[in-house]
Amino acid sequence: MTLFDLxxxxxxxxxxxxxxxxxxxxxxxDAKFLFSAKDNLTSKDMETCCGSKILEGYYPPFDAxxxxxxxxxxxxLIGKTNxxxxxxxTFSTNSAFGVPKNPYDIDRSCGGSSGxxxxxxxxxxxxxxxxxxxxxxxxxxxxxxxxxxxVPTYGRVSRYGLLDCGNSLxxxxxxxxxxxxxxKYIRIMAGPDQKDTTSCMQPEISKRRKLESxxxxxxxxxxxxxDVKKAFDDGLEILKEMGIDVKTVKMSSIKYAVPxxxxxxxxxxxxxxxxxxGMRYGQQKGDLSLKFDDYFTSFRSQYFGxxxxxxxxxxxxxxxxxxxxxxxxxxxxxxxLIIDEYRSVLKEYDAILTPTMPFVSPKFTDVSKMSVVExxxxxxxxxxxxxxxMPHLSVPCGxxxxxxxxxxxxxxxxxxxxxxxxxxxDWEKKFxxxxxxxxx
Amino acid sequence: xxxxxxxxxxxxxxxxxxxxxxxxxxxxIGKILEYFALLxxxxxxxxxxxxxxxxxxxxxxxxxxLDIDPDSLLERMDTYENYIRGPxxx
Numbered sequence: 161m162t163l164f165d166l167x168x169x170x171x172x173x174x175x176x177x178x179x180x181x182x183x184x185x186x187x188x189x190d191a192k193f194l195f196s197a198k199d200n201l202t203s204k205d206m207e208t209c210c211g212s213k214i215l216e217g218y219y220p221p222f223d224a225x226x227x228x229x230x231x232x233x234x235x236x237l238i239g240k241t242n243x244x245x246x247x248x249x250t251f252s253t254n255s256a257f258g259v260p261k262n263p264y265d266i267d268r269s270c271g272g273s274s275g276x277x278x279x280x281x282x283x284x285x286x287x288x289x290x291x292x293x294x295x296x297x298x299x300x301x302x303x304x305x306x307x308x309x310x311v312p313t314y315g316r317v318s319r320y321g322l323l324d325c326g327n328s329l330x331x332x333x334x335x336x337x338x339x340x341x342x343x344k345y346i347r348i349m350a351g352p353d354q355k356d357t358t359s360c361m362q363p364e365i366s367k368r369r370k371l372e373s374x375x376x377x378x379x380x381x382x383x384x385x386x387d388v389k390k391a392f393d394d395g396l397e398i399l400k401e402m403g404i405d406v407k408t409v410k411m412s413s414i415k416y417a418v419p420x421x422x423x424x425x426x427x428x429x430x431x432x433x434x435x436x437x438g439m440r441y442g443q444q445k446g447d448l449s450l451k452f453d454d455y456f457t458s459f460r461s462q463y464f465g466x467x468x469x470x471x472x473x474x475x476x477x478x479x480x481x482x483x484x485x486x487x488x489x490x491x492x493x494x495x496x497l498i499i500d501e502y503r504s505v506l507k508e509y510d511a512i513l514t515p516t517m518p519f520v521s522p523k524f525t526d527v528s529k530m531s532v533v534e535x536x537x538x539x540x541x542x543x544x545x546x547x548x549x550m551p552h553l554s555v556p557c558g559x560x561x562x563x564x565x566x567x568x569x570x571x572x573x574x575x576x577x578x579x580x581x582x583x584x585x586d587w588e589k590k591f592x593x594x595x596x597x598x599x600x
Numbered sequence: 601x602x603x604x605x606x607x608x609x610x611x612x613x614x615x616x617x618x619x620x621x622x623x624x625x626x627x628x629i630g631k632i633l634e635y636f637a638l639l640x641x642x643x644x645x646x647x648x649x650x651x652x653x654x655x656x657x658x659x660x661x662x663x664x665x666l667d668i669d670p671d672s673l674l675e676r677m678d679t680y681e682n683y684i685r686g687p688x689x690x
Contacts, residue, residue: 492650
C-alpha cells in the first residue's frame with residue numbers, strides 16, 4: 161500500500177482487523193501524512209469505543225490534544241485502531257470488536273493493548289500510529305510486529321482526551337516502521353497543555369546525543385526464550401561494533417515491577433471506569449424503572465467484558481480499608497524504589513537495555529492456554545520503565561527461525577528523549593529490517 | 601479469594617456476576633493475589649508520590665471560556681426536555 165492508496169483500507173482491515181472505525185476518505189487531499197489513533201483517544205465525530213461495548217455509539221465532540229496536534233500538523237486521521245478493552249491485555253484478544261492479526265503470521269497476536277496500532281504501522285508504508293502505553297502497550301506490540309515504538313516520559317504528551325486506564329501510568333507515544341518518525345511526531349504532540357496538569361511539569365526535550373554506554377540488568381535473560389536470547393546477544397554485538405560500551409549491572413527492584421504495576425493500574429482503573437454507568441457516554445438505553453444502583457449495575461454487568469470486570473474487582477479489592485497499605489500504598493513505594501534504582505544506574509550509563517518481550521508473538525491457540533499469572537508476567541520487561549515513567553524505545557533486533565520479529569528496549573532517564581531519538585536512528589542504519597509480505 | 605468475598609467486592613464495584621463468573625474470578629483473583637504477595641518482600645521507603653514525576657499545582661489564567669458547546673454534549677446523551685434521563689433515586 162502506498163501513502164496515497166486509501167482505497168485499499170477496507171481490504172486491509174478485513175484481513176488484519178486493524179480498525180474499529182475508519183475514514184470514508186479515498187484520497188489524501190492536502191494532508192501531509194496519514195495517521196491513526198488508538199481507540200482510547202477521543203476524535204471529533206469518529207466513534208471512540210476503547211474496545212468496549214459499553215462505549216459503542218460514542219462520538220466525542222472534541223479531539224484529544226495529541227490527535228488535534230497531529231491534525232494541525234497536516235495529518236489525516238484515517239481510523240481508530242483496535243485494542244484490548246480499556247487497555248486490559250497483552251495480546252489484543254480482549255477487544256469487543258475483533259482481534260488484530262500479526263502481519264508476519266495472521267495466526268499470531270499483534271501484542272497489546274495497542275495491537276491495531278502496531279499492525280497499522282507494520283502493513284501500511286509511511287503510516288504513523290498513535291499508541292498509548294500503561295504497562296507495555298506500545299513497545300510490546302512494536303516488538304511483536306517488527307517495528308519501532310517509542311514511549312516518551314510520563315507527562316511529555318498531554319493526556320487530555322485520553323480515556324484513562326491508569327492515570328499515573330498512561331503515556332501517549334508513536335509506532336512506525338521508521339526510527340526517524342519517533343522524533344518528528346513525538347515533538348508534534350509534546351508540550352505543556354493547560355488541560356493536563358501533568359504535562360505542564362515538563363522541561364524541554366533533551367538534546368540529541370550519541371549513545372555511548374548501556375547497562376544490561378543481570379539475570380534479565382533468565383525468563384526469556386532461546387530465540388529472544390540469541391537475537392538480543394546479536395544486538396549487543398552490533399552495539400559493541402558501533403563502539404558502545406556494554407556492561408552488566410545488578411538491579412534488584414525490577415522483579416517487583418509487574419505486581420506493583422498491576423496493583424496501581426487496576427486500582428486507578430477501577431475508579432476511572434466508575435464513570436461508565438449507562439449515562440452520558442455510549443450505551444444509554446436502559447430500564448429506567450430500575451433503582452439508581454441497580455440501573456448502573458445492570459449496564460456495567462451487561463456491557464463490560466470479562467477481563468475488564470476482573471481488573472475492576474482486583475482494583476476495588478486492593479483499595480479496600482485494611483488492604484490499601486498492603487497493596488496500593490506498597491506498590492507506590494515499590495514504584496519509588498524502581499525510579500531510584502533506574503536513576504542510580506543512569507548516572508553511570510546512558511541507557512538500560514533489555515529485550516522488549518520474553519518471547520516472540522504467540523499463536524492465538526497458545527494465548528488462550530495461558531494462565532492468568534502467565535499472562536500478567538508477559539509484561540516483565542516492559543512494566544519497569546512504564547511504572548517509573550521513564551522514556552523507552554523498542555527497536556527490531558532479529559527474527560526467529562519462523563521469521564517472527566524480536567525487539568529490544570532502550571530505557572533512558574526521565575525527559576531524556578533526545579538520547580533515544582538519536583539511538584533509534586543510529587540503530588536503524590545498522591539493522592536490516594525485514595518487512596512483512598502484505599497481500600490483500 | 602472465596603466466592604463470598606468476590607460477591608462483596610463486585611457489589612461495591614456495581615457489578616453483578618453470574619455463578620460461572622463467580623467461580624472463575626474466585627480462582628483467577630486468588631492466583632493473582634498470591635502473585636501480588638511478592639510485594640511483601642520488597643523494602644519500604646518513606647517518600648513516595650502519586651505520580652512517577654514531581655507534580656505541583658499549576659493554575660491557568662482565570663478567564664471564563666467555553667471549551668465544548670453544551671448543546672453538542674446534550675446531543676450525545678439520552679435527554680428529556682434538555683435534562684439528562686437517569687434512573688429514579690427512590
